[in-house]
Amino acid sequence: MLFLAAITIDKADPVLNLAAASKSVFLRNLEQSLTLLYNPGHGCFYSLVKRFFTHNQVQQLELSGAEQRWQQAVQQKEATEIIQQCRKRYTDLQFEYEKQRLQCWSALMAAAENLLQQSEGQTGPETLNLSARLLGSLFITANGKKNKPLLLEFAYKPFYRAVLLLRLLDHLLAEKFFTEPQWQEWYQLRTPDAPDQCPYRQQLQLPLVMACLLEHFGKLDSQAQNLLTDNGQQSADRVLNSEERAQFLTLCRLGSTTLLAQGLGDLPYRGSKREEREQHQQRHQQLLHKLQLFISTRPDSALGSLFKVSQAYSAIVLPGRGRYKYDTLPKAALLMRDAVQRGEYSGLIVDRLFRLVGIFPQGFGLVFIPLNDDGKPQPRYEFAIVNSFYPEKPDRPLCRIVSRSQELKNTTFNMSLSPEYNLYFKPARDRLKSNVPEQKLKELLQLLYKDAEAQYLRHLLPQCWEPDNFFSLGANQNLWNNAHLRLN
Numbered sequence: 001m002l003f004l005a006a007i008t009i010d011k012a013d014p015v016l017n018l019a020a021a022s023k024s025v026f027l028r029n030l031e032q033s034l035t036l037l038y039n040p041g042h043g044c045f046y047s048l049v050k051r052f053f054t055h056n057q058v059q060q061l062e063l064s065g066a067e068q069r070w071q072q073a074v075q076q077k078e079a080t081e082i083i084q085q086c087r088k089r090y091t092d093l094q095f096e097y098e099k100q101r102l103q104c105w106s107a108l109m110a111a112a113e114n115l116l117q118q119s120e121g122q123t124g125p126e127t128l129n130l131s132a133r134l135l136g137s138l139f140i141t142a143n144g145k146k147n148k149p150l151l152l153e154f155a156y157k158p159f160y161r162a163v164l165l166l167r168l169l170d171h172l173l174a175e176k177f178f179t180e181p182q183w184q185e186w187y188q189l190r191t192p193d194a195p196d197q198c199p200y201r202q203q204l205q206l207p208l209v210m211a212c213l214l215e216h217f218g219k220l221d222s223q224a225q226n227l228l229t230d231n232g233q234q235s236a237d238r239v240l241n242s243e244e245r246a247q248f249l250t251l252c253r254l255g256s257t258t259l260l261a262q263g264l265g266d267l268p269y270r271g272s273k274r275e276e277r278e279q280h281q282q283r284h285q286q287l288l289h290k291l292q293l294f295i296s297t298r299p300d301s302a303l304g305s306l307f308k309v310s311q312a313y314s315a316i317v318l319p320g321r322g323r324y325k326y327d328t329l330p331k332a333a334l335l336m337r338d339a340v341q342r343g344e345y346s347g348l349i350v351d352r353l354f355r356l357v358g359i360f361p362q363g364f365g366l367v368f369i370p371l372n373d374d375g376k377p378q379p380r381y382e383f384a385i386v387n388s389f390y391p392e393k394p395d396r397p398l399c400r401i402v403s404r405s406q407e408l409k410n411t412t413f414n415m416s417l418s419p420e421y422n423l424y425f426k427p428a429r430d431r432l433k434s435n436v437p438e439q440k441l442k443e444l445l446q447l448l449y450k451d452a453e454a455q456y457l458r459h460l461l462p463q464c465w466e467p468d469n470f471f472s473l474g475a476n477q478n479l480w481n482n483a484h485l486r487l488n
Helices: 014-021 025-037 045-075 080-119 124-145 149-174 181-188 199-220 222-228 242-264 274-295 302-317 326-341 347-357 426-435 438-448
Strands: 365-368 382-386 398-401 413-416 484-487
Touching: 025 045, 025 080, 025 124, 025 149, 045 080, 045 149, 045 199, 045 242, 080 124, 080 149, 080 199, 080 242, 124 149, 124 382, 149 181, 149 199, 149 302, 149 347, 181 199, 199 222, 199 242, 199 274, 199 302, 222 242, 242 274, 302 326, 302 347, 326 347, 426 438
Parallel strands: 413 484
Antiparallel strands: 365 382, 382 398, 398 413
């Protein structure tokens, strides 16, 4: 795998630097969405949850102690001034902790609603396109955030995971995989053009996204973090053994439950109308019940498997692990199918996952042998980026062609790429090597690398490429608009 895009932008050129800094409206909106989850110091969900797990026990003791002191003052008939002071101390603490809970609710709802606004379209094809764009953009831009592990772990991964979960949910409901009749009814009656009145959106998708976020952020529980880092002695990305892993997952689930019950809890009604108050309380209790049901579902249940599979795939394809290697990411399918054999995941859901995404992640950079007008392979290679769901076969990705004569540019052509011409696969590389002299292959590399360093020439043929520099140009960020489809 080569970092081919690195030479397309001259960092000393102020004009290109300005272009590199440009961002499409979509990408700016996506980055703003990520700040709802992780943006320390600005009331993001991460900061609020971190504060809760750090101070919850102390706050509960403070509140309990203040209440006991107030009751004691009343029972012992202390001076009125003392009783009032004790009561004020208790109510002030109660008000402060309730304010923190409301902030947490607000942040969670905002993040979940924002995600749905970006991932859901008014038609099925539009929803798939928006979701592919989100996952592809997250995947490409995450490569430049490797030095920001908390941003990756608490913004990129939960966002990616939730979008993937939504698309798998749609697929499984279309196949009537879930046995809950109410879910099927909501799915059949969905009205994507009127999301506020859509029961599928409000009663299932929104609570599931919220539960997905709660489950992910449950790992901020102090005990879970202590186990993960060996009480601060090791890095958080260390590999856990099977016993530690099981204990960590248990602590995360307990953390999610505690966060829901104490960090969120009841949502008070602000108003004076009794009927509205009762309706509000009923809706909120239903939401709490759903969230508790979702985050406590058995891992081997249908819903539990959906959570696990989307989490596992997100953890593999996004950076953050010490053993992360870009050119091995397409092997995620093999890793997860091996896990199916060990009984860790549902084989059916893993199969549907790779039917949806294929073996190449959205946004993955591929190198291919182009065909001429007669359908014959040409003696060179070009570049593409995976940009669509549901490939004909998992190893035949749907891509946007992003080069002409090895010059990187956003074209107006998509293609279905055959393994026969995909340089990720060794037979395709061998085909090109056998048809093109070694000197010609070196010349092709020299077109890409001005210095033609020996470390690049030794490879001769790249099997994939990382398009993050290419994607940093605003003109190259819309790889998902309508385009002509080619076969290659």
